[in-house]
Amino acid sequence: MKLCVTTATTEAPARLDRRFGRSPFLTFVDTDTDETKIEENGLADGASGVGAKVAQLVAERGATVVITGQIGPSAFAVLDAAGIATYTTSATTVAEALALFREGRLDSARAPTGPGHHGGSRRR
Amino acid sequence: MTVVVASGKGGTGKTTVSVGLALSLEQPVHLLDCDVEAPNTHLLLPNAGLDLASAQETNRCTVPVPRVNPDRCTGCGACSAFCGFGALAVVRNRVLFFDDLCHACGGCSLVCPEGAITEVPHEIGTIVDSHYGPIHHVLGELHVGQTLAPPLIRAVKERADGLATIIDAAPGTTCPVMEAARGADAGLLVTENTPFGLHDLALAAEVFADLGIPSGIVLNRAGIGHEDEEKLRAVSRRFGFPILMRIPFSDAIARAYAEGRPIVSAVPGLRTEFRAVYDELARMAISPSGAVSGARS
Numbered sequence: 518m519k520l521c522v523t524t525a526t527t528e529a530p531a532r533l534d535r536r537f538g539r540s541p542f543l544t545f546v547d548t549d550t551d552e553t554k555i556e557e558n559g560l561a562d563g564a565s566g567v568g569a570k571v572a573q574l575v576a577e578r579g580a581t582v583v584i585t586g587q588i589g590p591s592a593f594a595v596l597d598a599a600g601i602a603t604y605t606t607s608a609t610t611v612a613e614a615l616a617l618f619r620e621g622r623l624d625s626a627r628a629p630t631g632p633g634h635h636g637g638s639r640r641r
Numbered sequence: 642m643t644v645v646v647a648s649g650k651g652g653t654g655k656t657t658v659s660v661g662l663a664l665s666l667e668q669p670v671h672l673l674d675c676d677v678e679a680p681n682t683h684l685l686l687p688n689a690g691l692d693l694a695s696a697q698e699t700n701r702c703t704v705p706v707p708r709v710n711p712d713r714c715t716g717c718g719a720c721s722a723f724c725g726f727g728a729l730a731v732v733r734n735r736v737l738f739f740d741d742l743c744h745a746c747g748g749c750s751l752v753c754p755e756g757a758i759t760e761v762p763h764e765i766g767t768i769v770d771s772h773y774g775p776i777h778h779v780l781g782e783l784h785v786g787q788t789l790a791p792p793l794i795r796a797v798k799e800r801a802d803g804l805a806t807i808i809d810a811a812p813g814t815t816c817p818v819m820e821a822a823r824g825a826d827a828g829l830l831v832t833e834n835t836p837f838g839l840h841d842l843a844l845a846a847e848v849f850a851d852l853g854i855p856s857g858i859v860l861n862r863a864g865i866g867h868e869d870e871e872k873l874r875a876v877s878r879r880f881g882f883p884i885l886m887r888i889p890f891s892d893a894i895a896r897a898y899a900e901g902r903p904i905v906s907a908v909p910g911l912r913t914e915f916r917a918v919y920d921e922l923a924r925m926a927i928s929p930s931g932a933v934s935g936a937r938s
Binding site for chain 1: 732739741742
């Protein structure tokens with residue numbers, strides 16, 4: 518099983534980024550081999566539609582689980598259509614989030630956690 | 642001549658000035674409300690309280706958005722890869738479309754190698770036409786939840802046919818303001834003499850200077866804010882945009898506004914001042930040879 522954790526910083530202990538889509542890094546963990554790969558999120562600074570694009574990228578990487586803090590409607594719809602389960606957490610580090618997931622203590626998100634942003638936080 | 646009224650900061654009096662100017666011209670004029678996310682010119686016109694739902698002429702504004710024919714689609718992802726706005730996603734060979742992210746550029750239907758994408762109209766707002774004496778009033782209203790203001794603004798502007806035209810733009814310096822201002826002969830920037838007012842005035846002035854639209858400044862609520870007008874004059878000098886009018890901070894004007902009456906009905910003398918502003922803008926917009934200067938496209 519391949520997990521994707523939205524990641525803010527890479528130096529240990531790597532911090533989890535609560536934002537899906539605009540996190541600067543994505544940590545992919547293969548639970549079968551324990552192989553961990555940190556990928557820079559080249560889409561993070563896009564003007565709009567970032568959530569949906571990153572969701573598609575996560576699907577292309579073959580992940581079946583996403584662990585993040587919050588998720589918007591477009592990204593959720595793409596992950597859902599791709600059969601990817603989304604878990605939300607308030608854990609602050611990637612390691613902590615992974616441990617909670619392995620212990621079965623994370624909540625599965627059945628709906629987006631908030632409305633869309635249409636270009637970051639600058640709404641009018 | 643087309644005059645676009647903008648401000649930078651919100652709440653400085655764009656609508657007050659737009660409506661005041663239109664009512665003062667005493668000639669046929671188009672008054673275009675291009676603040677389509679929060680149109681409000683109708684509240685200040687003489688028969689305030691225009692019921693938008695039952696207005697004289699209402700038209701639906703649509704933009705073309707993609708519809709994918711699943712029988713033809715192979716899930717190749719060309720549409721999704723092309724879309725710069727994330728409006729199309731392909732997962733498990735299926736295309737997902739998010740209409741609120743689509744900018745209606747039509748690119749996806751062009752790049753689809755299977756001809757699987759056709760365009761269908763998607764309603765984003767309405768356009769209401771009404772008439773008050775010599776004023777032809779056009780108001781665009783974006784539907785709640787829609788984000789694509791520029792196509793609706795373009796549609797509102799298409800209702801004007803070369804008469805004198807006053808455009809009430811949105812606050813800020815974003816795409817909707819640029820779209821409202823594009824092609825105007827002159828600009829009128831409404832400000833107040835406060836730190837926020839002047840800061841955002843400078844941003845708006847920068848936009849209008851870049852667009853090549855000769856502009857003037859209206860100081861509203863003159864008397865509040867800074868002790869003197871030194872900072873205002875500095876912005877005026879920096880961009881070469883003269884201060885054309887000062888609307889006083891007065892009880893009579895505030896009362897009229899609160900009652901939804903145009904300020905020229907409360908202070909009739911303002912009509913002459915608005916006409917002088919218009920004449921000065923006409924002088925700035927038209928070069929001595931008679932050719933229209935500025936950013937005509």
